[in-house]
Amino acid sequence: MSSILTNTSAMVALQTLKGINSNLATTQSEISTGKSVGSAKDNAAVWAISKVMESDVKGFAGISDSLALGDSTVAVAQNAAETITDLLTDMKSKIVAAQESNVDRDKIQADIVALREQINSVVGAAQFNGLNLIEGTDAITVLSSLDRQTDGSVQAAHINVARQDLTASAGIAGTTALSGMTVADLGTITDANGATVTATSVATGSVAQLQFAGTAADGNVYSIDIGGNTVSYTADVTGGDTDTTIRDTLQGMINALGIEGITATAGTNTGELVISNTSSFEGMNIGVQAPASGGTLVIEELNGVTGLTATSGTIAQRAETIDFSTAAAVNDGDTYKVTVAGQSFNYIAGAGETMEDVAKGLKTAIDSNAPSGVTTQTQYNESTGQWSLAIDDSTGGRALSLNVTTGGTASGGLFGLDNIDVTTDAGAEAALANIETMIDTATEAAASFGSVAGRIETQSAFISNLSDSMKAGIGALVDADMEEASARLQALQTQQQLGIQALSIANQQPQNILSLFK
Structure with missing residues (x-):
């Protein structure tokens, strides 16, 4: 049946042409934008995933900047620590030369003072953007990653950078009494006969x-x-x-x-x-x-x-010893005070230090201004892992005591550097032992910074590769396949021409009905 009111063929042709035009518009959009999913209406799930990943990529760009800043800061500190190590090594050679009694110790001391001033200059200049990692003890963090959890939450990850104090600061003694323990829990004084004492030194041996x-x-x-x-x-x-x-x-x-x-x-x-x-x-x-x-x-x-x-x-040796605990922890700001022959000497521990640091720090403190007849030596018991500070008083009969408080400000890693004096036999001998401790401190600082620098470099390379991988993943989700789009465009353009031709034919059918009335 033919009807002049309802042209079914034209409607079919028109709907077909509309579909072709819609697909053609989509294909042309893909070609012009390069994306198969350009908005949420194209594919809501894929679009949402791609936007989350794009935000992560932008976040990683900021992390790369943070890592670059951290890497530069650590590099400055590492270079400073290595320079200080070299200067301390030069100072050691001067101290070794001063062990001879027939040398001009005053001139050697002048050289040591010059090296000390150079070390202080390096410490003061070793900053990047105002941050100096070889002064103080507070650790810093470098933003290293954003970790997205399975529930969609994001957590920041950091690389911790421990400051390595290479100043010669004496620190500030704490005044807060110990809580939950006694001084004896941290260190005890043992006399030459092996007995625990709190009284006097014995010079008889x-x-x-x-x-x-x-x-x-x-x-x-x-x-x-x-x-x-x-x-x-x-x-x-x-x-x-x-x-x-x-x-x-x-x-x-x-x-x-x-x-x-x-x-x-x-x-x-x-x-x-x-x-x-x-x-x-x-x-x-x-x-x-x-x-x-x-x-x-x-x-x-x-x-x-x-x-x-x-x-x-x-x-046994003549010297008495302060035997430090092998179990108790050393806390930042703990102040260890030794009184010998009426003089008191402090060492204030820093974050992450051990009883070895305490023993060596107290030795340096005493050697810096030792009473007449008093000499010191650090000792280590390999079988028990215990560190001790041996204090010999050749004069004898003078009191030796240990006291510990909390709440202080830590001594610098090169504590005692300012007091090195090789103009006397005793000073030269003490300086030789103490310079080794300082060189070890500077070497450990440089090694610590080197380790962190390596980690930052590795993380920076990983973040760069991760960003590239995520960009590739986003592209796989939303980018258009241009070869496929090109082929589809040619096909749709042909379909469009055929659809127009079919609609034209369908629109001519009512004209054919006129012939029935002639």
Whole structure:
């Protein structure tokens, strides 16, 4: 049936042409914009994902800037720490030269002062954009990433950069009393005889009391070993040897060895030999060998312990020690104060420091202005992991004490640098030990900055690659396939022409009805 009111063929052709035109418009938009998903109406889910990823890419661009700033700041600090290490090494060579007594120590001291001033100059100049990583102890953070969680939330990630204080600041002592512990929980004072004390130093040194007993016989061999040096005597009873003459002979042989700090004397009892060690920081091993028969030889007393029957032991050093805890933590601002011979010396710990730092810091503090007759040495017990500060008072009888408070401002990593003085024998000797600690501090600082710089560099490269990967991912989601769009455009243009032709034919059909009325 034909109708002049309803042209079904024209309607079909028109709808077909509209569809073709719509697809053609979409294809032309893809070609002109380069995107297959240009707005939310094109594909809401894909558009939303792409926008989130685009925001992350922009965020990573900011992170790259943050990493670049952090890298530059750390690079300045690393360069400064390495320069300071070199300057301290040069200073060490001057200090070594000052160990000789026939050199011009005043000129060497002038060179050391010049190097010290140069170090201070480097410390002051080592800043980038106003931030100096070799002053103070507060750590800083560098924004390193934005981590998107599965629930859509975003968390910032950071690279922590610990400041490495290379100043010579003495710090500010804290005044807050310890809470929850006592001073003894952090360190105890042990005298030369191994007893825990709170009173005075002893200058007489430690002793080993040897006892000869019994009846000597011809051919008996008596041997005493001191620090690897052995003296022996074979008894000649027929020739008149007695316990006393054997003792006196061995006494003379021990003194003839010339071991520094070791002196042998006759005891008050018959057949008693007393061996004293007045060495400041060196204990001395001792061993005795008695004959198989015809008399005995034992260590009857050692370091204040009596009633022994020992054949070996160690005569302790003369110095007293502050033995620091192997369990307690060292906190930022903890102030360790040692009082010796009426003078007090402070070291204020910084963040992340250990008892090793405390022991070395106190040594430096005491050496900087040591009372007459007082010398120091840090000691480490490998079997227990304990650090100790040995303090020798050759004058003797003067009080030694330890006190700890909290709430201070940390001493600088090169604390004591300003007090190095090689114009005296004692000053030169102390400086040689303390400069090693300072070089270690500067070296560790440079290594720490180098490690952080490497991490920042790696993270920066990762962020760059990650941004490229995300851009590629976004492109895969929303970018148009131009080859496909080009082919589709040609096809749609052909379809459009055919659709127009079909609509034209359909519109001519009502004209054909007129022929029926002629």
